[in-house]
Amino acid sequence: MALPKHAQVVIVGGGIIGVSIAYHLTKLGWRDVVLLERGQLTCGTTWHAAGLVMQLRTTHTMTELCRYGTRLFDELKSETGQDTGFRRTGSLPIARNADRLVEISRLVSLGKSFGVEAHMLSAPEVKEHYPLLDDTHIVGGAFIPGDGQTNPVDSTQALAKGARAGGANIFENVSVTGFEIEQGKIKGVVTDHGTVNCEVAVLCAGAWSRDLGRLAGVNVPLYAAEHMYVTTEADPAIPKDLPVLRDTDGYLYIKEDAGKLLVGAFEPHAKPLPMEKLPNRFEFGELPEDWAQFELPMSKAIQVVPLLQSLGIRHFMNGPESFTPDNKFILGEAPEVKGFYVAAGFNSQGILSAAGVGKALSEWIVNGEPTMDLSEVDIARFHKFQGNRKYLHERISESLGLLYAMHWPHRQFETARPVRETPLFARLKARNAVFGTAAGWERANWFAPEGSRPEYVYSYGRQNWFDVVGEEHCAAREAVALFDLSSFGKTFIEGPDAEAELQRICANDMAVATNKVVYTQMLNSRGGIVADVTFTRLSEDRYMMVTAAAAQAQDLSWVRRNLRVGARVTVTDVTSGFAVLSVMGPRARRHLEAVSTADFSNDAFPFGTAQEIEIGYAKAHALRVTYVGELGWELYLPTEFAGPAFDLLVKEGEPLGMRLAGYHALDSLRSEKGYRHFGHDVTPGDTPLEAGLSFAVSFRKADHFIGRAALEKQQAEGLKRRIVFLRMESSEPILLHDEPILRDGRIVGRTTSAAFGYTLGSSVAQGYVTLPDSDWKSWLSQGSFEVELAGVRHKAICQARPFYDPDNARIRL
Structure with missing residues (x-):
């Protein structure tokens, strides 16, 4: 069959992800679907995947994406006649220590919210499910009967058969060499067999997606690592249909495979793999064996399954897998190019997520926006620096292992740091700040007491910072606390049409007086919250949008995407130009009066307003707002003035009982006050009415803001x-x-x-x-x-x- 000149959608990549998207697009009625694979289907990564299919993940979104696969893989055979090899063997996460048992029990509890059957087990009960186990090395575990395993190649072929039946055309041995883009929108996919014009392109090329994305000017921050497993010889002592054993303390999993055992590893220090080390036509390829790398997990596997010591090794599999800097998938429409979607970076979870990802991204493409909360995996979350090769190379050495490491509360990445430092970084470090990272920023999470080491000691209970954060918290409640919030995203949105455009994009009324602060949400068409931000009107045609560091890239993308063609509006990221000092607490007014001649009284400076003030030798925009629930101001001043202003605030704050405070105290304070946190309490799956934020929605304004119709319908029908x-x-x-x-x-x-x-x-x-x-x-x-x-x-x-x-x-x- 000749390559067509045009298709509604072109999918690049014939692994299980790309084929699943093709299958689900046809289920939604799209027939003009073309899938291109440079070699044969599954030849990149899918063919050597272990094929585990698990339901429970650590977040709501990830669980929703993964649990659908256990149903679809079970149904595909009857639909297509192609067996997927799916078996519900169940899975057994086990714990070698009490902390891991807490982690597993939290996962089991989460499963109850989704109706996923799971049972906690004692060590002897685990052995009843897994007779090969030496249970003296464990303290317990859990059994999830609905989990299992599938054959990745057969599952892909079943999806491909279903996609073809739905009208999709799949072309093998076609290499993509570039993309045609016109006025910021995809126009065609260029191949060695000609160009296919299209309205939508979907990049699903696994570890090769970063390099292909660059051909379209799209940032796809992922990087390959060597990923290994071994398959033993068959042995009659191996029972059929053993559950999948997941020994995360041992960095390994074990599955029964046709009378053999497959032992896979997520070793704590991975081997990043530069893609240039692979040949151009890397199809069904394997990397060299590395027993030195595999020795640690294999020795741990022998501890829990002693039979492995007497079994011969039939095959050592080492292949490339792609990982992301935050261990979350990359999904969605690229901010740089309209109509260009990406589904990649699955962190060795591509098989178990393929069904859900195919369904979710297909719905996004057909509907023009996600139909579920995908904000945590949205490609728009990334900043440009995260495509940096050195950054990715170092971070991915840690990312792979973190999948099986303890998922401690507040755990911080250790590699590829520091990337971004606030102007006050050195001053805070000198005061024993303990830093976390968000969007690459080094941020003070808490301040270790003098004489103690500024580092985390993780646990599921009260961590080593618990008491000192309590003191920072109390300072904000009873005296005054000083926070460095310079990582806040700051964006100028300006021009003659700024007000009109923001009235349509934002739910609250943006037609306010100069120096008024507006708290608002930006909504999707279903009324879901895609951004939770404040705007300060600095002049008739200029607004400053302030957003959390982790959400800024997505918020910026949303504004730009929703500006009307020809709108006289300029959007400028000015984050690096301004430091932010937050002075919070009942003595905040006295504190600021000691460093500035401005009038901070209620009459002169009411809540929700902004003024330009003098502070020391500098000028700053002071916003009377709060995220802690106390009297306070945020001071926005050029970065070069931040150091002296900070020193002055510290000096004048000491007689008032001022304390430096970090993001852990901020989170405690805002939680107590009931302030929402985007990505947790408010997401694209939640409306302002459900979130108790109707006060931030203006139904009085005449403008038909995005999501208004959905909110009015929800109001009429009831929550x-x-x-x-x-x-x-x-x-x-x-x-x-x-x-x-x-x-x-x-x-x-x-x-x-x-x-x-x-x-x-x-x-x-x-x-x-x-x-x-x-x-x-x-x-x-x-x-x-x-x-x-x-x-x-x-x-x-x-x-x-x-x-x-x-x-x-x-x-x-």
Whole structure:
């Protein structure tokens, strides 16, 4: 068959991801689908994948993407006549220590929120499921009966057969050499057999996606690593249909494979693989054996399954797999080119996620936006620097191992740092700051006491920073705290049409007076929250948008994508030009009066306004806003003035009991106050009405802002879910997020974020619950609520308003 001159959509890459997208597009009614593969289907990475199919992941989105595969792979044979090789053998995550058992039990609890069957097991009970196990090395585990394994090649062929039946055309031995782009939109895919014009292109080329993306000017931050497993000789002592054993403490998994055992590794220090080391036509290729690299996980495997010591090795498989700098997938429409989608960087989870990814991305393409919350895997989250080769090479050496490392709360990356430093980095470091990283920024998370080492000691309970963060928290509540928030994303949106465009893009009323601060959300067409930001109107035709560092790239992309053609608006990222010092607490006014001649009284400087002030020898824009729930101001000043201004604030703050505070205290303070956190409490899957943010939506303005119709429909029909606030009755439990919420013993929702509330004396959380048909406030007050933490239920108080200062009196002191 000759390559067509035109197709509605061209998919680049014939692994299981690309074929799944082709299959699901045809299921949605798209028939003009072309898939191009440079060799044969599955010849890059798919063919050598282990084929594990697991349901439970560490987040809501990842679980949703992965659990669909266990159903689809089971159904494809009856639909297509092609066996996928899928078997529901179940999986057995095991723990060699108590901390890992907590991690597994948290995962099992999360599964209850999704209806995924999972059971905690003692060590002897694990052995009953896995007779080959030496259970003296473990303390327990879990059994997830719905998990299993599939044959990656057969599954891909089944999807391909289904895609062809739906009208898709698949071309093998066709190499993509470039892309045609016109006015920022994809126009065609260039190949060694000619150009195929198209409206949509989808890049699914696995480890080769970074280099191919560059041909279109698209940043795809992924990097290959050598990924290894061995297959033993067959032995009659190996039972058929053993569950997949996942020994993450040993950096390994073991699956039964036709009477043999396959032992795979996620070693803690991986071997990054520059793509130039591979031949141009790397098809069904293998890398050299590396027993030195594989020795650690293999020795651990022999500990738990002693039979391995007597089995011969039939094959040592070493192939390239692609990994991302944050261990999350890369999905979605590229910010640089309209109509250019990417599905890559699956961190050795491509088989188990292929079905869900194919469905989710196909729906995104057909509908023009995601139909579920995909913000954590959206390609728009990346910054340009994350495509840097040195950065990726170093980070991926850590990324692979982190998949099986302990998923400690607040765990920080150790490699490829530092990347970005705020102007105050050296000053904070000299004061014993302990830094975390977000969007490459080094940020002070907490300040270690004098004489102690500024480093984390991780645990699932009270970590080594617990008490000192409590002191930082209390300073903000009782005196004054100084935060360096310079990593905030700052963007100027300016021009004659700035107000008109923002009125359409933002839910709140943007037609405000100069120096007014507006808190607003930007919504998708379903009313879901794609951005949670503030705008300050600096002049008639200039606004400053402020957003969290981790969300800035996505927020910037959303604004640019939704500007009308010909709009007289300029969008400029000015983040690096401005430092941000946040002065928060009941003594904040006295603190600022000591360093500035400005009038900070309520009458002269009301809440939600901005002014240009003098501070020391500098001038700054002061915004009277808060993310901690206290009186306070954020000071935006050019970076070169930040150091002296900081020194002055520190000097004048000492008599007032001022403390330097970090992001852990910020999170504790905002959680206590009930302020939402984007990516947790508010996402594209949540509307402002459900999130209790209707005050930030202006239905009075005449403009038909994006998402307005969906919100009006939701208003008319009534809410089916909404956010609630929880406080634990006991001070012992340390909540994190994604814990089941129970009412009268029945699961009604899950937490979305949590922290210890030092003022309240216990953990506080936010979360969404399914609403009853009756009056929901009575339902709240009359129910008995609990939160399940690692399998244990703890009593909680649940209410519709935040527990700390719900009437906002303190921010207006």
